[in-house]
Amino acid sequence: MKQDYAYLKLEAWLYSQIQTGRWRVGERLPSVRQLCQEKQLSKATVLHAFQRLEAQGRIEARPRSGYFVCEWPGLALDQPVVESTAIPGPVPVNSSELLTDIMLQGAAFDLLPGGQSAQISAGLMLLNRSIGRALRQSRGKAHQRYEEPAGYLPLRQTLAQRYQRDACQVSADEFCITSGCQNALFLALKTCCRPGDLVAVENPGFYGVIQLLEQLQLKAVQIPVNMQTGMDLNAWSAHCSIGPFGPVS
Numbered sequence: 001m002k003q004d005y006a007y008l009k010l011e012a013w014l015y016s017q018i019q020t021g022r023w024r025v026g027e028r029l030p031s032v033r034q035l036c037q038e039k040q041l042s043k044a045t046v047l048h049a050f051q052r053l054e055a056q057g058r059i060e061a062r063p064r065s066g067y068f069v070c071e072w073p074g075l076a077l078d079q080p081v082v083e084s085t086a087i088p089g090p091v092p093v094n095s096s097e098l099l100t101d102i103m104l105q106g107a108a109f110d111l112l113p114g115g116q117s118a119q120i121s122a123g124l125m126l127l128n129r130s131i132g133r134a135l136r137q138s139r140g141k142a143h144q145r146y147e148e149p150a151g152y153l154p155l156r157q158t159l160a161q162r163y164q165r166d167a168c169q170v171s172a173d174e175f176c177i178t179s180g181c182q183n184a185l186f187l188a189l190k191t192c193c194r195p196g197d198l199v200a201v202e203n204p205g206f207y208g209v210i211q212l213l214e215q216l217q218l219k220a221v222q223i224p225v226n227m228q229t230g231m232d233l234n235a236w237s238a239h240c241s242i243g244p245f246g247p248v249s
Contacts, residue, residue, distance in 0.1 A: 006041055010049040018058065018069055029059060029067045055227070151177020182208060189216055202231055 156172040178184040195217035203222035
């Protein structure tokens with residue numbers, strides 16, 4: 001991995017500042033907004049650096065307070081991760097518990113640091129005016145109707161042509177344009193699963209998937225995930241046929 005990525009530079013800088021004692025154990029780090037302004041970085045970049053340090057145990061997120069320095073041994077940034085010999089088993093989970101835990105543990109959900117009142121930014125006001133002006137100036141009512149369920153036909157035709165150039169004989173009727181990944185996952189689960197089926201999801205994973213599974217009356221089981229090797233299939237194999245989950249085909 002290249003070392004010139006902005007989030008890696010910020011992560012290394014924060015780590016060096018902690019090592020030199022600029023922020024001691026228990027002290028609060030600069031806020032996401034402050035680092036964005038000082039370092040001229042995006043919010044996503046700053047959060048990524050914070051999350052990497054948090055995963056290493058060097059800092060911790062406190063509800064509605066930000067990130068704080070933890071007490072940890074002086075490990076090098078490039079020191080390999082020591083794997084635990086104990087394999088945690090899959091556990092049942094629901095969206096209410098998972099979402100509550102994310103909201104409580106993640107400083108990223110502190111949308112209004114310091115209790116400031118919500119204000120509409122100048123950029124958002126400009127966007128709203130532009131949308132309103134475009135709607136007033138538009139002719140006809142094409143923008144006021146829903147597209148056909150399969151999606152915009154010219155786009156599906158273009159996709160079919162693209163696949164046909166690679167010797168894949170498909171037609172526009174075989175494509176379905178979805179409104180994002182959640183919509184695509186919903187359709188896939190609706191097609192492949194029946195209510196009561198067991199579905200393995202990553203831990204940690206996206207809470208929106210858990211909500212979607214509950215909506216479809218499917219049972220979600222979290223499987224441990226390693227940042228280097230991916231989902232622990234051994235843990236799944238060792239636990240999927242016993243315990244509260246019952247047999248799995």
